Amino acid sequence: CHRRQNGRRFHDGTTDREIQERYSLLVQVADGGGLTDTTTITVDIQDVNDNAPVFDLLEYNRTISENDPIGDEVVRVRATELDASAITYAITAGSPSSYAKSFSINAATGSITTKGTIDYETVNSYTLTVVATDDSGSTGTCTVNVAVTDFNDNAPIFQQNVYRKSIDENSASGTPVAVAVKATDADSGANAALAYSIISGDDGVFVINANSGQLTVASVSPDYETKRFYTIDIQAQDQANPSSNRLVGVAKIEVTVEDVNDNPPVFSDAKYAFQLVESSRVGTTIGLVSASDADSSKNDNGVVAYSISKGNDGTFRLDSKTGILTLADLLDRETTSSYNLTVVATDGGKLTDTAIASVTVLDVNDNPPTFSKASYSMSVDENVDLGTSVLSVTATEKDVTRAIKYTLSGGNGRFIIGASSGKITTANTIDYESVKSYAFQVTAEDDGNPPRRSSVPVTVNVNDVNDNRPVFAQPIYRATIRENQNSGVSVATVSAVDADSTTNAALAYAIVSGNNDSNFRINSNTGLVSTAASLDREKKSSYSLQIRVADGGSPTLTAVASVIVAVEDVNDNPPKFDPYSYP
Numbered sequence: 200c201h202r203r204q205n206g207r208r209f210h211d212g213t214t215d216r217e218i219q220e221r222y223s224l225l226v227q228v229a230d231g232g233g234l235t236d237t238t239t240i241t242v243d244i245q246d247v248n249d250n251a252p253v254f255d256l257l258e259y260n261r262t263i264s265e266n267d268p269i270g271d272e273v274v275r276v277r278a279t280e281l282d283a284s285a286i287t288y289a290i291t292a293g294s295p296s297s298y299a300k301s302f303s304i305n306a307a308t309g310s311i312t313t314k315g316t317i318d319y320e321t322v323n324s325y326t327l328t329v330v331a332t333d334d335s336g337s338t339g340t341c342t343v344n345v346a347v348t349d350f351n352d353n354a355p356i357f358q359q360n361v362y363r364k365s366i367d368e369n370s371a372s373g374t375p376v377a378v379a380v381k382a383t384d385a386d387s388g389a390n391a392a393l394a395y396s397i398i399s400g401d402d403g404v405f406v407i408n409a410n411s412g413q414l415t416v417a418s419v420s421p422d423y424e425t426k427r428f429y430t431i432d433i434q435a436q437d438q439a440n441p442s443s444n445r446l447v448g449v450a451k452i453e454v455t456v457e458d459v460n461d462n463p464p465v466f467s468d469a470k471y472a473f474q475l476v477e478s479s480r481v482g483t484t485i486g487l488v489s490a491s492d493a494d495s496s497k498n499d500n501g502v503v504a505y506s507i508s509k510g511n512d513g514t515f516r517l518d519s520k521t522g523i524l525t526l527a528d529l530l531d532r533e534t535t536s537s538y539n540l541t542v543v544a545t546d547g548g549k550l551t552d553t554a555i556a557s558v559t560v561l562d563v564n565d566n567p568p569t570f571s572k573a574s575y576s577m578s579v580d581e582n583v584d585l586g587t588s589v590l591s592v593t594a595t596e597k598d599v600t601r602a603i604k605y606t607l608s609g610g611n612g613r614f615i616i617g618a619s620s621g622k623i624t625t626a627n628t629i630d631y632e633s634v635k636s637y638a639f640q641v642t643a644e645d646d647g648n649p650p651r652r653s654s655v656p657v658t659v660n661v662n663d664v665n666d667n668r669p670v671f672a673q674p675i676y677r678a679t680i681r682e683n684q685n686s687g688v689s690v691a692t693v694s695a696v697d698a699d700s701t702t703n704a705a706l707a708y709a710i711v712s713g714n715n716d717s718n719f720r721i722n723s724n725t726g727l728v729s730t731a732a733s734l735d736r737e738k739k740s741s742y743s744l745q746i747r748v749a750d751g752g753s754p755t756l757t758a759v760a761s762v763i764v765a766v767e768d769v770n771d772n773p774p775k776f777d778p779y780s781y782p
Contacts, residue, residue: 222241224241250281282333288330325347350390351446372416380452382450414431421454458494460550465552469555486556499548505545537557562599579625589659603644669696671694684734
């Protein structure tokens with residue numbers, strides 16, 4: 200309210216600059232004649248510091264990311280005051296106590312900025328007390344709440360760099376490997392949500408659960424014989440958005456595949472062929488049989504033991520550990536020339552494989568040729584042609600078939616033998632009347648080194664052939680016999696010989712002529728000629744008998760001799776005159 204007095208204007212109340220800081224007054228002056236004039240008076244109210252600062256908000260709430268650059272403005276607080284006093288800002292308190300390292304405030308502007316690293320994982324919220332002070336020292340207070348949001352600045356970390364576990368081969372699909380990997384992420388929310396995966400090294404044998412980190416067998420079972428050790432690189436990846444911000448942690452899982460006895464031993468060959476000379480000493484190494492087992496030898500599944508199940512009569516020994524076959528007894532090829540041994544390989548799990556080990560016994564020339572007979576005897580006709588086959592001898596070898604050479608010693612050069620055939624033939628004339636039997640040796644010699652030989656006696660008996668005629672001791676026999684003797688009187692004995700023998704030399708005598716009157720007879724065996732009737736000289740004074748001797752051969756050979764018989768007179772007739780002879 201204002202009043203005017205003597206041209207002056209007086210204020211009749213209090214003014215409050217904070218309500219109105221300036222007044223514009225229109226002043227009019229009027230004279231008594233009714234004329235007026237006006238002017239404007241401007242009144243500025245001088246401030247008196249009678250008001251404390253007041254913040255626009257008693258509580259400010261802001262959210263920042265932990266990765267915001269240092270110096271970024273978090274919030275700008277503002278306090279006002281009705282007075283015209285200058286205001287300064289300060290952070291006077293906060294929690295946690297480390298706030299002072301993280302925030303600063305511009306005293307003049309009230310701009311709060313970061314001045315140190317903000318780490319969500321260390322402090323995820325701050326409460327700051329900000330005081331505004333005017334020139335008179337009056338203050339106003341507000342609270343600034345700063346929420347820190349997570350930025351994906353921490354990679355997942357596995358509890359172990361390397362996990363080591365084992366699993367049996369042939370484990371079924373889904374079988375867990377006795378390990379569940381675990382990783383942590385200091386971030387939060389999606390930034391700390393982890394998904395596990397395999398980077399490499401699993402060969403399709405293992406899979407990992409993305410959520411739990413459990414490693415299990417995939418659809419293909421592990422096989423110790425294919426691969427015994429796996430180094431699997433795995434990762435844990437957070438689920439930050441966008442995906443380009445996602446971080447990973449890595450680790451290794453070393454999986455040892457434990458052997459199961461699922462493989463039998465396998466011989467390197469189904470059949471082994473060995474050779475050994477029959478003169479080999481006991482203990483001689485023959486050869487090696489070898490079997491492999493894909494299983495592990497650490498648990499004896501892959502340890503192979505060797506044995507012989509068939510075909511061994513004690514002649515051989517097979518080392519159970521090495522598979523070396525040696526000779527346990529002496530050999531004789533002529534008794535057994537080969538062996539077929541069934542050898543067995545057995546692993547520690549009692550799985551087996553079999554093979555055949557054939558041992559061929561090589562010949563040593565330890566046997567002489569053997570003739571088919573202890574002696575040979577044969578007959579041959581005399582006078583056969585040269586080259587006539589007499590007989591064949593045969594010798595055989597118990598040793599491996601060798602060439603046998605035959606030789607002949609003795610026989611007076613009458614025989615020869617085929618060196619390879621053993622055929623004995625005549626080499627000269629054979630005459631029974633000269634030699635009736637030949638005895639000689641035939642030797643068979645093999646071509647071994649050194650050669651071995653044996654001999655056999657051979658007897659060749661010469662068969663007589665009727666090649667000799669009987670021969671009378673004399674061509675003419677003469678005898679005298681008195682007439683008138685009784686029959687049966689011996690006249691003469693003819694005698695013949697035949698160089699042949701047996702039947703060929705059997706002689707038979709006969710009178711073939713000169714005995715027309717049958718006055719004589721002859722003993723066919725003895726050749727004795729005797730009278731068959733009384734002779735009468737006066738009728739016939741002499742006889743000429745033709746005696747033939749015939750042998751028993753075929754054809755029959757004969758000879759002829761003469762027996763001249765003179766009949767001696769006996770005075771058995773008186774004289775008689777011839778009546779017709781007188782004159």
